[in-house]
Amino acid sequence: MKPSIYEDSRDVFLDTVDAKDYIQLERISTIYQVLKDSIKKPFKMVLLYGKPGTGKSMFLSKLHESIASEQKAYLYKTPILDESEFYKTLAQDLYEIRYDGELNFTQFMRVVENRELVEAIVPVIMLDEAQLYSTIMMEKIRLLSDTRKVKFVIALHKTEKEDIIAKEHFQTRIWESIKLENALPSELKIYIQKKLMKANCIDTASMFTPKSINLIHKLTDGNYRDTNKLIYTLFDIYHYYAQNTPNKIKRNEISAKIIEMAAIHTGLINA
Amino acid sequence: MLNIHELENKHKKYKLKSFAPYLVILLSITIVLISILFFLLYDLGSNTELNKSEQIAQKEESQREENSTSNLTQEKNETLQKEISIPEIVKEVPKTEEVTEAIQKKVLLSPSLNFIKSIESQAPIYKEKVHKTAAIVEQQIKKPIQKKEEILLPAVEEVKESMAIVEKTGSIDIKRRDEEVDIKHVIKRFNINHNPALSLFVAKKYYQLEDYEQAYNYALATNELNNDMEASWIIFSKSLVKLGKKEMAVETLKKYINYSSSSQAKQLLDEILSGKFK
Ligand SMILES: Nc1ncnc2c1ncn2[C@@H]1O[C@H](COP(=O)(O)OP(=O)(O)OP(=O)(O)O)[C@@H](O)[C@H]1O
Ligand SMILES: [Mg+2]
Numbered sequence: 001m002k003p004s005i006y007e008d009s010r011d012v013f014l015d016t017v018d019a020k021d022y023i024q025l026e027r028i029s030t031i032y033q034v035l036k037d038s039i040k041k042p043f044k045m046v047l048l049y050g051k052p053g054t055g056k057s058m059f060l061s062k063l064h065e066s067i068a069s070e071q072k073a074y075l076y077k078t079p080i081l082d083e084s085e086f087y088k089t090l091a092q093d094l095y096e097i098r099y100d101g102e103l104n105f106t107q108f109m110r111v112v113e114n115r116e117l118v119e120a121i122v123p124v125i126m127l128d129e130a131q132l133y134s135t136i137m138m139e140k141i142r143l144l145s146d147t148r149k150v151k152f153v154i155a156l157h158k159t160e161k162e163d164i165i166a167k168e169h170f171q172t173r174i175w176e177s178i179k180l181e182n183a184l185p186s187e188l189k190i191y192i193q194k195k196l197m198k199a200n201c202i203d204t205a206s207m208f209t210p211k212s213i214n215l216i217h218k219l220t221d222g223n224y225r226d227t228n229k230l231i232y233t234l235f236d237i238y239h240y241y242a243q244n245t246p247n248k249i250k251r252n253e254i255s256a257k258i259i260e261m262a263a264i265h266t267g268l269i270n271a
Numbered sequence: 272m273l274n275i276h277e278l279e280n281k282h283k284k285y286k287l288k289s290f291a292p293y294l295v296i297l298l299s300i301t302i303v304l305i306s307i308l309f310f311l312l313y314d315l316g317s318n319t320e321l322n323k324s325e326q327i328a329q330k331e332e333s334q335r336e337e338n339s340t341s342n343l344t345q346e347k348n349e350t351l352q353k354e355i356s357i358p359e360i361v362k363e364v365p366k367t368e369e370v371t372e373a374i375q376k377k378v379l380l381s382p383s384l385n386f387i388k389s390i391e392s393q394a395p396i397y398k399e400k401v402h403k404t405a406a407i408v409e410q411q412i413k414k415p416i417q418k419k420e421e422i423l424l425p426a427v428e429e430v431k432e433s434m435a436i437v438e439k440t441g442s443i444d445i446k447r448r449d450e451e452v453d454i455k456h457v458i459k460r461f462n463i464n465h466n467p468a469l470s471l472f473v474a475k476k477y478y479q480l481e482d483y484e485q486a487y488n489y490a491l492a493t494n495e496l497n498n499d500m501e502a503s504w505i506i507f508s509k510s511l512v513k514l515g516k517k518e519m520a521v522e523t524l525k526k527y528i529n530y531s532s533s534s535q536a537k538q539l540l541d542e543i544l545s546g547k548f549k
Contacts, residue, residue: 015465052464078468078500081475129468132457157460225464233273240275261278264285271285 006242009204010235012195013228017057019065023194025187028059031178035063038176039124039153045145046153050180053225056155059180060126063153072123079132086137094123094150105140112149122151130154182222189213191224192231203251204235212254219259219268226268233262467496467503474506483513501533508536512543 038046048056057077064075074093080086087108091097095115127133133141145152183191189208196205220226237258241249249255263269454476461469474489490507493500504527511520524540527533542548 052460057466077466078471078502080502081472129466129472132468132472236273237275237278240273244275257282260285261282264281265273265278269285271281271288 006235006239009201010232012199013232015228017061019061022062023191047177048155053223054180055224056180057128060128060155064126071121075126077128079129112147115149124151126153128155130156185214185217188217188222207254209253215256215259219263229266230262233265237261467493471503478506483510486510505535
């Protein structure tokens with residue numbers, strides 16, 4: 001094994017959202033298909049929700065990347081909170097119209113209504129962190145989608161309790177709502193190993209036995225972000241040992257002790 | 272960053288702690304076993320000396336005794352467990368606080384102006400982009416002029432009408448209380464996921480609240496995470512002016528305009544230089 005293998009493996013688990021790092025998981029790809037199909041359906045807005053770290057932003061980035069080649073699609077990672085600014089950005093992206101002054105809802109609505117769709121394809125606007133938009137703003141977004149001239153896909157962060165409210169609320173005819181969940185142990189295994197394989201860290205990928213995966217799952221509950229943090233620290237510890245006391249580590253499987261040490265360091269275990 | 276030695280110690284403690292309940296159970300089982308053994312032996316010894324009727328009476332008595340003593344040992348065990356578990360809990364509480372405190376400390380942002388240097392070193396990377404974006408901007412500027420004529424401004428009455436619709440449906444449909452999104456809540460989330468969208472949101476909120484120092488801090492954090500966000504540079508420069516660092520704001524904007532050719536930034540720069548924005 002190369003000495004830098006642990007460093008390379010560690011950096012695989014940096015917490016970043018980039019469509020090119022997307023890992024296809026079976027359950028997620030089913031949801032992905034549902035989402036892709038729902039974009040083609042008229043009327044509906046699409047709501048993507050779930051606990052922090054379940055991959056909403058990642059999902060949206062991937063969806064954006066894959067449909068942007070086929071049709072007009074824009075991803076707003078940052079909520080545009082100024083209303084006029086929001087419409088102006090939409091006008092620019094959707095119709096390439098630039099406004100210098102203020103643009104209000106009614107004015108913009110007029111523009112949208114009078115537009116003919118190009119080849120009957122509805123352009124898609126994706127809004128991440130949509131809980132930051134105000135209620136009124138969300139209502140206006142809904143009215144905009146009612147014109148059927150633009151479609152919104154919305155990712156919403158909700159806490160567990162609010163999740164239920166969100167679900168009940170958005171399960172009306174207007175919304176197609178999709179919930180993202182934490183990974184099952186089997187999915188977590190695929191997630192970790194595929195991530196490592198993608199970065200050519202085949203040796204470390206094979207170190208994750210079912211036993212170590214189960215322990216990791218127990219600690220992180222299958223949350224992708226928590227898993228990233230845990231494994232990042234795990235390889236950081238491995239890297240340290242490899243440099244300082246290489247005889248302390250086994251190279252054929254991930255040690256439970258080091259998993260637990262990483263969990264202590266990241267706060268998943270209170271010790 | 273990683274203190275392996277400390278981590279190893281913590282892990283040892285953690286392991287001991289997780290074994291403690293088993294130790295307690297093991298200990299109590301041995302105590303019970305020993306006491307049962309003791310009474311059995313006692314029974315056997317008395318057998319030879321006492322006649323039968325006495326034996327029966329004794330047996331009953333010892334059985335009663337046994338019951339009560341085993342109750343006693345159970346009680347003992349319970350208090351034993353309590354004694355062991357209480358200090359554990361007490362110990363744990365301040366620790367978790369310590370951990371969260373440490374986490375918060377880590378992400379507390381200290382104002383630093385190193386970024387300006389970092390822009391300088393990054394500038395060449397953007398050169399190519401500047402040409403491209405400049406071309407795009409040119410295109411975009413040309414188009415709207417032709418199209419602007421098409422846009423009809425609706426009458427005031429119509430505006431009122433549709434606003435009424437919005438308000439009606441708004442109150443029925445969505446009852447989210449995010450009108451006054453808790454800024455602290457957003458900060459907490461930013462500290463976890465380091466999403467520049469969130470820090471920009473916080474910067475904007477603080478700017479609205481006229482807390483320019485915090486606005487500056489969060490805009491800076493945003494720029495460090497993603498230095499391609501126009502809105503963040505705008506808030507950053509505006510906060511600088513508000514903090515009395517006009518020159519720095521001008522400097523920053525100039526550098527930003529150099530690689531982004533942002534019209535918003537240019538506009539702000541003009542306003543600052545002319546004294547319109549202060
Ligand atoms: N399918 C996936 N493939 C690769 N990485 C993923 C996948 N799903 C999640 N991740 C990783 O997990 C981490 C958390 O995901 P993400 O940021 O998308 O969560 P989120 O649901 O948007 O969280 P929040 O509600 O806090 O915004 C990211 O670093 C991302 O790289
Ligand atoms: Mg997200």
